[in-house]
Amino acid sequence: MTIQDKNTATGELSYFETALLFYLRESHPHMADDKAFIRERADSAAEAYEHAIREGLSVTQALELADTVLYQDLRFSRFDAVFEAVSEWFPEVQPERRTDFCLKVLLPAEAIFGKYPIDDRFESSPSYHTLTVELTGFIQSYIERYGI
Incomplete structure (x- = not known):
């Protein structure tokens, strides 16, 4: 299943947008339609990931840092x-x-x-x-x- 986003060049959500959207639908459904929040948080997570990779961290470590940014203040629902x-x-x-x-x-x-x-x-x-x-x-x- 592809999640469509008419605001991106390909019309598809990024990995971080998709991960956050699925999480919000499950644990914070009242926030799942907030596209600006999702995009902003996903962009911040992607930046954290890219920065971690540039600093020499492993992919696993970079994903952990990105997840920290992506799900900040959302762990408790x-x-x-x-x-x-x-x-x-x-x-x-x-x-x-x-x-x-x-x-x-x-x-x-x-x-x-x-x-x-x-x-x-x-x-x-x-x-x-x-x-x-x-x-x-x-x-x-x-x-x-x-x-x-």
């Missing part, structure tokens, strides 16, 4: 946290409706996420468990108030 809570605790949200429901809950849930110092390492912090408990309660209240 608020959408994934909501999706996991809904999948685990709310069987009444049918699998085929889960993504849409989670996207609907994501914006109101920002009040919960805003209480925590979230960064790329947040999921491994002690606060992550507290967030998931609070998030689950929030989702329960949301369903009681607005339904699915």
Whole structure:
């Protein structure tokens, strides 16, 4: 499958654009249509890769550096946290409706996420468990108030 981009000379996305787009579709679907962000981040990753290669690093090392740039501040996904809570605790949200429901809950849930110092390492912090408990309660209240 080729991903088309009418703004490039070939009409195809670069490797870094494609990798980021797939990741965003999975873990940050609310950002997947932000072509300017994707292009800017992919360009920065490509520059980091090229610079690393020029400095004599191996391809593997250069790709690791590029990935650091590409996925900076995207490792923790608020959408994934909501999706996991809904999948685990709310069987009444049918699998085929889960993504849409989670996207609907994501914006109101920002009040919960805003209480925590979230960064790329947040999921491994002690606060992550507290967030998931609070998030689950929030989702329960949301369903009681607005339904699915």
